[in-house]
Ligand code: SF4
């Protein structure tokens with residue numbers, strides 16, 4: 001059976017450190033002001049603030065990037081085939097084909113995509129990130145690729161490598177013996193906005 005890549009994020013382990021968000025920016029050379037991977041704070045009025053009223057306060061984080069949906073609305077609306085599902089279940093973008101119409105951004109219920117309104121600015125102003133990641137330019141959309149450049153070389157997404165709490169796991173959802181499949185099975189992995197029918201390939205453990 002073909003592989004179907006997916007991710008599991010253990011919310012019980014996540015400490016909201018934002019390391020995954022920063023690691024993603026570094027590896028993928030994501031421009032200033034843009035994030036492919038964001039760490040949201042649940043039920044709070046602002047990022048990193050607690051929920052509830054003193055003294056009954058709590059804080060819960062929700063890291064969100066592209067969910068690599070099995071039934072991806074962004075793929076369906078792309079008029080030029082720039083957004084596509086690859087044979088290993090990833091939703092990817094051919095940046096050369098993208099015409100910047102942003103239909104995909106409207107279609108995505110997870111707010112996972114970002115648009116280059118200006119010529120991308122990267123600081124420090126020297127090259128960083130993986131040379132295997134295609135450069136993007138003004139007027140096109142970009143997003144998480146599950147670090148395809150690393151995974152294709154036998155590695156794992158950089159957010160998984162860098163998470164200090166080991167809250168993130170990556171693997172083949174079609175392999176019942178993989179760690180991701182086992183965690184989803186044993187801990188009843190949940191997906192975001194199940195009612196939309198998008199069938200995300202990112203699962204959350206509570
Ligand atoms: S790096 Fe790990 S612990 Fe830190 S915010 Fe991301 S998922 Fe949570």
Ligand code: SF4
Nearest residue numbers: 066067069074091108
């Ligand atoms: S999360 Fe959004 S961008 Fe990613 S596959 Fe699903 S609909 Fe497309």
Ligand code: SF4
Nearest residue numbers: 078098099101102104
């Ligand atoms: S912005 Fe690019 S990837 Fe998105 S729908 Fe338009 S052409 Fe496709």
